[in-house]
Amino acid sequence: MKIQQVLATLLAALILAGCSAGSSGSPSSATQPPAQAASQAPEAANANTPAPAKDIEISFTWWGDTRRNEIYGAVCDDFEAANPGIKVIREPAAFGEYWDKLSTRIAGGNAPDVMGIHANFGSDLATRGVLADLQPYIDSGIFEVDGIEDSLIQSSRINGLLCILPQGITIECMYINQTLLDEVGIDLGIDYKNNNGTFTYASFLEAAKRFTEAAKAKGMDGVYFGAPGGSDNVASLQYWSRTTLGGIDLYKDEGGLGITEDALSKWFALHKELIDIGAAADAATSLEDASAPLEDKLFTRGKVLISSTSANQYSQYQAQMTDSELYLLPFPEAEDGSSYNALVASHFAISNQADDAHKEAAAKFLNHFFNRESAVSIFKLEQGVPINSKLADIVAKSLDPLSAYVIGFVNDYTAKGARFWVYPPAGSNEFTQLLSTAAQSVSYGQSAPEEAAKSLYSEAEAAFAKIN
Amino acid sequence: MSGKKRAEIKRNIAGYLFLLPWLLGFFGFTIIPMIASFYFSLTDYDMFTPPKFVGLGNYIGMISDKKVLASLSVTFRFVLMSVPLQLAAALAVALALKKNRRGVRLYRAVYYLPSLFGGSIAVAILWKKIFSQEGVLNQILAVVGIKGINWIATPSTSLYTLILLAAWQFGSSMVIFLASLKQIPTDYYEAATIDGAGKIRQFTGITLPLLTPMVFFNVVMQIINAFQSFTPAYIISNGTGAPLDSTLFYTLNLYIMGFMRLRMGYASALAWVLLVIIALFTGAIFLSAKKWVHYD
Numbered sequence: 001m002k003i004q005q006v007l008a009t010l011l012a013a014l015i016l017a018g019c020s021a022g023s024s025g026s027p028s029s030a031t032q033p034p035a036q037a038a039s040q041a042p043e044a045a046n047a048n049t050p051a052p053a054k055d056i057e058i059s060f061t062w063w064g065d066t067r068r069n070e071i072y073g074a075v076c077d078d079f080e081a082a083n084p085g086i087k088v089i090r091e092p093a094a095f096g097e098y099w100d101k102l103s104t105r106i107a108g109g110n111a112p113d114v115m116g117i118h119a120n121f122g123s124d125l126a127t128r129g130v131l132a133d134l135q136p137y138i139d140s141g142i143f144e145v146d147g148i149e150d151s152l153i154q155s156s157r158i159n160g161l162l163c164i165l166p167q168g169i170t171i172e173c174m175y176i177n178q179t180l181l182d183e184v185g186i187d188l189g190i191d192y193k194n195n196n197g198t199f200t201y202a203s204f205l206e207a208a209k210r211f212t213e214a215a216k217a218k219g220m221d222g223v224y225f226g227a228p229g230g231s232d233n234v235a236s237l238q239y240w241s242r243t244t245l246g247g248i249d250l251y252k253d254e255g256g257l258g259i260t261e262d263a264l265s266k267w268f269a270l271h272k273e274l275i276d277i278g279a280a281a282d283a284a285t286s287l288e289d290a291s292a293p294l295e296d297k298l299f300t301r302g303k304v305l306i307s308s309t310s311a312n313q314y315s316q317y318q319a320q321m322t323d324s325e326l327y328l329l330p331f332p333e334a335e336d337g338s339s340y341n342a343l344v345a346s347h348f349a350i351s352n353q354a355d356d357a358h359k360e361a362a363a364k365f366l367n368h369f370f371n372r373e374s375a376v377s378i379f380k381l382e383q384g385v386p387i388n389s390k391l392a393d394i395v396a397k398s399l400d401p402l403s404a405y406v407i408g409f410v411n412d413y414t415a416k417g418a419r420f421w422v423y424p425p426a427g428s429n430e431f432t433q434l435l436s437t438a439a440q441s442v443s444y445g446q447s448a449p450e451e452a453a454k455s456l457y458s459e460a461e462a463a464f465a466k467i468n
Numbered sequence: 469m470s471g472k473k474r475a476e477i478k479r480n481i482a483g484y485l486f487l488l489p490w491l492l493g494f495f496g497f498t499i500i501p502m503i504a505s506f507y508f509s510l511t512d513y514d515m516f517t518p519p520k521f522v523g524l525g526n527y528i529g530m531i532s533d534k535k536v537l538a539s540l541s542v543t544f545r546f547v548l549m550s551v552p553l554q555l556a557a558a559l560a561v562a563l564a565l566k567k568n569r570r571g572v573r574l575y576r577a578v579y580y581l582p583s584l585f586g587g588s589i590a591v592a593i594l595w596k597k598i599f600s601q602e603g604v605l606n607q608i609l610a611v612v613g614i615k616g617i618n619w620i621a622t623p624s625t626s627l628y629t630l631i632l633l634a635a636w637q638f639g640s641s642m643v644i645f646l647a648s649l650k651q652i653p654t655d656y657y658e659a660a661t662i663d664g665a666g667k668i669r670q671f672t673g674i675t676l677p678l679l680t681p682m683v684f685f686n687v688v689m690q691i692i693n694a695f696q697s698f699t700p701a702y703i704i705s706n707g708t709g710a711p712l713d714s715t716l717f718y719t720l721n722l723y724i725m726g727f728m729r730l731r732m733g734y735a736s737a738l739a740w741v742l743l744v745i746i747a748l749f750t751g752a753i754f755l756s757a758k759k760w761v762h763y764d
Contacts, residue, residue: 096707100727107515107732124730128516284621284711288600291706430729436708444623444712 058354058361061091062116063098074378079368086361106130111351113362118346122164123426125349131163132350137363138162144371147388155420156347165366166345168384170312171330171410171418172235173341174198174228178325180305184214184223192329195412198339199332201244201270204228208279211305216278224298225279226306228331230290231271232439234424234432235344236308239331240267242340242421255425256464257457265453268442272449283443295320310344311409312384315402328409330418341418343410346383385410427467434459505736513733526737536738538713539721542627546717547694547749550634555686558641559679563671565642566649576646583639591633592703596620599629620704623714630700630715641686648682649675680761688753695746698723718742 062072069092076088091112093101099121105111106125117125125131137143138153145153156164176192188207190197199207208225215223229236238250241259244266252258274280281289281298289298299307300320309317311328318326333339348369350362369375376391381403386392396407410418438456441447447455509526511519530536561579565572585591598604599619606616619625656674665673698719701709709716709724722742726735 103515103727103730124514125516128514130516284618285601287621287711288618433724433729436710437713440710440712446623446712 170384268449562645580639
């Protein structure tokens with residue numbers, strides 16, 4: 001009897017020990033922030049100290065696939081080699097789950113020290129005090145800005161606070177499949193091969209009609225011209241509004257919608273017309289295409305002439321489409337020739353929840369990422385052209401022709417005035433959701449463009465009013 | 469006296485230790501989060517700034533929220549169609565596999581497999597492949613000369629692909645039916661045969677009434693499961709409830725509100741309303757049970 005009791009107690013203790021061992025081995029413990037570090041040296045920020053005296057661990061999260069994770073990992077290795085006292089705990093996630101995970105961790109008070117931030121989420125985080133002010137690290141020299149254009153730094157401010165930095169600069173643009181165009185046999189009369197000119201929205205529609213008829217005449221079934229960005233895509237709508245409304249942005253500087261219900265209605269009508277004439281895929285096909293992996297997309301399979309995404313993905317597309325010749329061209333320009341090209345970027349930010357020592361180590365990490373040739377040579381064009389222009393030039397020389405073409409495209413159009421526009425205000429996330437619902441109701445023929453615009457406008461106003 | 473008590477505690481200590489992992493989980497992962505979520509449901513909470521108390525504001529806001537109404541409609545249709553279909557399939561297969569024929573064990577395992585996958589992501593992706601424009605289903609239809617549609621991206625059919633997915637996972641109910649079928653004494657059937665009852669009469673007169681306790685159990689469990697179903701809709705619609713909210717399950721809307729639109733207070737209120745809905749349904753079934761469940 002007694003032996004049984006002793007055995008049972010021992011067994012129970014074993015199970016408990018097993019549980020706790022299991023949990024401490026789980027990945028969540030990798031997040032394990034400040035606790036022990038908080039007690040370690042609140043040493044004053046001294047720019048020239050090579051590395052903190054004691055070891056420190058900073059957590060770093062980004063989104064990406066396996067290929068991209070390897071690149072980020074290699075940069076971390078490079079940083080650790082140069083900064084022996086600092087260890088980078090890597091916590092990559094797939095884009096789909098990235099934001100849920102990040103919001104949950106921030107809410108729980110254990111945000112990663114360094115995090116990849118997307119424009120739509122930046123404001124929601126920055127205006128709620130989640131992101132650290134980076135200015136002190138520039139002032140103290142930990143983060144060097146010699147090679148970085150000041151305008152870039154200034155345009156990264158959200159409500160005046162410098163809390164994000166672009167990982168690289170790219171342009172949201174259109175991709176055209178030259179091989180498919182030649183097959184259909186029409187000429188667009190645009191010198192995009194030399195980064196010189198693009199459509200207007202009117203000429204886009206006109207070309208769409210010509211292409212669709214020519215493809216039909218040749219008996220090419222299931223081939224589409226494409227659209228200037230999806231009707232549910234905020235960046236495309238933003239671009240369209242600046243171009244057709246004479247520079248008026250989708251969002252107001254102070255937050256809220258900058259365009260009218262009527263403008264939204266016209267945007268939906270444009271896309272409806274493209275579907276109606278058979279130039280763009282029907283709603284169901286587009287919906288399936290939107291979530292398809294790169295290799296299964298209609299564009300990749302040579303079924304769509306024009307698609308849109310950021311310029312830095314060019315190499316990846318071209319690698320998938322070895323039989324096709326691809327070119328980049330900007331979104332349509334205004335009738336008077338003015339263009340409103342937008343630079344876009346994914347950013348880095350440092351968590352405000354970290355203590356001073358961790359923030360400082362994180363700033364050193366970012367400095368290494370942006371300003372060391374070894375790091376930039378690894379990262380290359382992964383998120384666009386590096387922001388340190390001196391290093392970008394050095395890297396450009398060693399690049400393959402495809403990447404060099406992308407750098408050329410981004411540089412040419414930056415020289416022609418492409419710039420960062422209004423940073424999406426807090427609540428833009430909510431607008432993204434609302435736009436998607438409204439755009440679908442038009443493309444599926446459930447509501448007319450005017451109706452969809454009307455309800456989208458009132459819902460968006462209500463959503464923004466709630467935040468501001 | 470106190471010596472006795474001490475001995476009792478000593479005797480029970482192992483028991484409590486065995487319970488401890490479960491208790492820790494119960495309090496840490498169930499009770500405390502539930503209390504927290506109830507508090508959040510009374511606040512305006514964006515996860516990053518402290519919650520602001522708004523009383524019943526979130527609950528009142530739901531009444532006029534189009535997304536909530538749409539998601540309720542989708543979820544009710546899903547529950548009311550998938551649960552009966554699933555149980556009918558489970559019962560039919562259980563009846564077919566009742567007799568000990570050759571290879572019947574293999575069949576039982578095969579039919580049980582889908583429910584092992586449960587609401588897994590892999591199955592949802594498989595489903596997407598079957599019902600897409602160029603999916604397996606349309607390729608089969610093409611053989612007989614029918615041009616199929618994109619079943620998942622068409623608002624009028626997308627929900628039915630999810631209902632089919634749920635019905636396909638009938639394995640666990642089937643196993644329960646099977647066990648119960650085997651317990652029905654064969655004398656009943658022999659007596660019925662002598663009295664001239666056919667197969668159908670035997671089924672409605674003997675099998676079904678004796679199975680009602682298991683039907684009851686399965687209905688309750690599957691309804692609770694169906695209301696909480698999330699993963700298939702999340703994967704198939706890419707986390708949006710698309711097309712046109714036709715796959716916007718209640719739980720998916722809750723997730724979008726909490727994590728995409730950062731309205732965690734509202735999402736918590738949605739969760740509590742779901743709890744009440746499930747409780748009402750379960751309660752109603754329990755009340756009705758007196759009328760149709762026969763314990764011998």
